[in-house]
Amino acid sequence: MYSAKVMDHFTNPRNVGEIPDADGVGTEGNPTCGDVMQIFIKVKDDRIVDIKFKTFGCGAAIAVSSMITEMAKGKTIDEALTISKESVANELEGLPPQKMHCSNLGADALKKAIEDYRSRNK
Numbered sequence: 001m002y003s004a005k006v007m008d009h010f011t012n013p014r015n016v017g018e019i020p021d022a023d024g025v026g027t028e029g030n031p032t033c034g035d036v037m038q039i040f041i042k043v044k045d046d047r048i049v050d051i052k053f054k055t056f057g058c059g060a061a062i063a064v065s066s067m068i069t070e071m072a073k074g075k076t077i078d079e080a081l082t083i084s085k086e087s088v089a090n091e092l093e094g095l096p097p098q099k100m101h102c103s104n105l106g107a108d109a110l111k112k113a114i115e116d117y118r119s120r121n122k
Contacts, residue, residue: 003093010059015069026112028105029048035061037109060099064106
């Protein structure tokens, strides 16, 4: 069973879409289940001022993507890097064990977007 929070983020996902002139883009996928997440970030003064996602996957993957964007928006780059698969699952009030890999994808896609941002702004 999914928590009410997971269902809310699945049926009403926040920050869906892409940022055409993104400062960083991160893509993460799981070939086993077919889920793919793409995170776009806009950064100003070392702070994530906008974040969007595009996800192809199950309800848990969409909920995780939505929650990651909510958690990262407004944070500094270093603060956003502390978002972990555990913290995402906790914010969603839990995920079934067989869906925990979805929270890994979200945290990893965010980290890749930040790495992309940093590589463009050395």
